[in-house]
Amino acid sequence: MTSGRDGKPPDRLGLRGTPTGVLLLTAAVGVTALAAAVVGLTVPVSLPSDDALPAPARFGIAVAAFAVAQLARLRFRTAAGMVSITWGEAALIVCLYLVPAGWLPAAALLGAGTAWTAMSLLTDRRPALELVRITGSLTAATALAVAIASALGRPLLAAPTPALALALTASSVTYLLTSGWLGGATLALRHGVPIGPPLLAALRGKLLMFVGNVAVGLVVVTLLELDARWLLLLPPPLWLLQQTYRHRLRADQERRTWQAFAEATAALNQLDERGVATAAVSGALTLFGAELVDVNVARGDGRWWRYRADLGGQLRDREVDPPGSTEPAEHELVRPLTVGSVGVGELRVHFARSAPPSARERDAVAAFGDALAAALHDAATHRELRLVTERSLYAAAHDQLTGLVNRAAMLDQGDQALRQLAHDHPVALLLLDINQFKEVNDTLGHAAGDQLLRLTANRLAALARPGDLLGRLGGDEFALLLTAVPVVGDRAAPMAYALRQAREIAERLAAPTEVAGVRMSVEVSVGVVVADAGTADLTELLRRADIAMYQAKEGGGSVAAYDSSRDAASTDHLALLAELREALAADDQLVLALQPAVDLATGAPTGVEALIRWRHPRRGWLGPSDFIRPVENSEQLGAFTRYVLDKALAVAADWAREGLDLPISVNLSARSLLDPRLPAEIGEALRRHQVPPRRLVLEITETVVMSELEVIDEVLATLRSMGVQLAVDDFGTGFSSLTFLTRIAVDELKVDRSFVIRMADSPEAAAIVRTTVGLAHELGLRVVAEGVETAEQRTALAELGCTAAQGYHFFKPMPADKINAVLGSLLDTAPGNVFPLRADGAS
Secondary structure, three states, X not given: OOOOOOOOOOOOOOOOOOOHHHHHHHHHHXXXXXXXXXXXXXXXXXXXXXXXXXXXXXXXXXXXXXXXXHHOOEEEEEOOEEEEEOOHHHHHHHHHHHOOHHHHHHHHHHHHHHHHHHHHHHHHOOOHHHHHHHHHHHHHHHHHHHHHHHHHOOOOOOOOOHXXXXXXXXXXXXXXXXXXXXXXXXXXXXXXXXXXXXXXXXHHHHHHHHHHHHHHHHHHHHHHHHOHHHHHHOHHHHHHHHHHHHHHHHHHHHHHHHHHHHHHHHOOOOOOHHHHHHHHHHHHHHHHOOOEEEEEEEOOOOOEEEEEEEOOOOEEEEEEOOOOOOOOOOOEEEEEEEEOOEEEEEEEEEOOXXXXXXXXXXXXXXXXHHHHHHHHXXXXXXXXXXXXXXXXXXXXXXXXXXOOEOHHHHHHHHHHHHHHOOOOOEEEEXXXXXXXXXXXXXHHOHHHHHHHHHHHHHHHHHHOOOOOEEEEEEOOEEEEXXXXXXXXXXXXXXXXXXXXHHHHHHHHHOOOEEEOOEEEOOOEEEEEEEEEOOOOOHHHHHHHHHHHHHHHHHHOOOEEEOOHHHOHHHHHHXXXXXXXXXXXXXXXXXXXXXXXXXEOOOOOEEEEEEEEEEEEOOOEEXXXXXXXXXXXXXXXXXXXXXXXXXXXXXXXXXXXXXXXXOOEEEEOOOHHHHOOOHHHHHHHHHHHHOOOHHHEEEEEEHHHHOOOOHHHHHHHHHHHHHOOEEEEEEEOXXXXXXXXXXXXXXXXXXXXXXXXXXXXXXXXXXHHHHHHHHHHHHHOOXXXXXXXXXXXXXXXXXXXOOOEEOOOOOOOOEOHHHHHHHHXXXXXXXXXXXXOOOOOOOO
């Protein structure tokens, strides 16, 4: 006894796994076919007495006709399975003319049964149940067609007339629809799909051959009536007609296949594994007319995941074992999915057992598999890139040691949280510092210090409530923003609540623990500040909480609330910010003071720096040192920056109308570079004033970008690409000037006034100036010395190779209405001097 590949005996009958509906339909069709055959043979018939053909001969002709009609089949594959089209209608028409109608069901049963059994033994290997269903369906269709023909006329040996042709055509249509419906119903029941698609696919493929079959049948009937010897001429035309059918069917199949192939491969253009695999199994199911499609995906962690689709429309996925190396069955195609030498999975296509894949389908599966492999590889690559990006973003916003958000993320997320709350909603900020943390590092080592920080972070995270924001600011400092502070009528209630939370945290953290084998208690100092969400940003809250924390340290307690009386600048700064809103709206309080920079060799102006002054109605004239720092730490920074830029560009536009082609410099705050909208706002201002970007110089300090935040690099790169110039103010005062210049492409270096003032008496200061000038020349940058107040300083700078300078020795900052005349006079005295806005070769 032989066994199948799964170890079970071969299913010769075809009962294993067959749906109940298919079994019932097959039984009903089989019983109907037998009944029609038996009943038909019992119906009395009357043949002409002088009939040249005896009754058995006529019956034999009918059996042979039905058998030949089935043997000369053409097949094509659809999404629901294989469909066979035959010469059945032509055989039916001829047999209706030659044989009594009642005999035809029996003849069809014998002829079709013999033909399909022979084909099954030689090629298809169909199970017995399938042969019974096909034979029964054709017999039942023949019986119904015979009934229609008999009702419309008596076709036996009748003279060819239009009425006869109509009766024979009607019976052929009945035969076509009945056999097609039974075949479609079987596919629908077997695979759980609607009957419409397979029925329409079969009828569409059969339409041309059906018309030819009817025509051939009518022609044969006509020739038999005229002279049977004319039939000797039919074989060649019938052979040509069969080839025409085959070619047309193949061409139509090729067209649909390539269209489906294009759609299926286009659907693979997904960015995730599930999307690619889902599109693959669905597309392959339609493309190859398969019964089942598996896509096994090899994941980077060594696991395998299977995506499966069948004709019933079910799509399933689950983890599976790695595919084995067993040979596929003859009705299966297996394609390893590889990209180069990297295996990404496996494609397995299961065809109907009665219709194993052809060589053309093997090629199509190979091509589709290659496209699928590339798509899965791209999806895996995209997934890895996405994970890397997510990890990078996470690392940029989180402290590596504790996993809490870092200072930059704390500021950003904290400000977002404040903006989402009502203006008068109270919030509290707790700033914690571990006492004697340095002693832990010094005595137990940095590993113990790290362990203590992680322990503290874990305890704080356990104490934080939903909606709170917890972060590590650096060193041994932690911050906790409480946004769910109870809102009650008592104004002192929010502070009382925040102090209770702070004391509870201090007590919980003080619970004894073990660090590096040493049992200790973690004591902290907590500074507490409470404010309405709309009155200060997180930077200001941190500043106040820092003051409170040091009050706690100085007072010897663990918790202290912010006391504004001990922060002399606090109240005044808040009042100043409120007054600044009025100044921005008034348009006559904030004014520009413009200070030219001149060429040390010719005295020609090389540019003008715009400095802001505040003509305060109550405080009098205020310089930048009086109000810039509070502005930089407030939410008004954006509006203030736009205001100064607008004023400066208006002055530059006025110069252009008077023929003065000079750049204007504007100082840019550190926090302004954290706003990704800044380049677009500057571009809009340049367009509004019709000032070329090259005539705007933005001055930044090198300490601005020491944090190496990605958003700062992106903002500066965008400004550079727009054509706006960048200058480094106070160059040399930062911690890593050269590192800064390798990261940020600039156009100008400004030597800090502290070096200029001291360079006559300090060799170190003179060396810094000399080095800065030399570095600028090497990099193709402009260099401007700030704060030049004496002729000796001017001479020393010229001897060191500095090309330009600004300061009181040349001009004090002056109003915009006076500088035009000064610039015109300077240009007139040095008409031949041209100072390039961007040095040749500068990056």
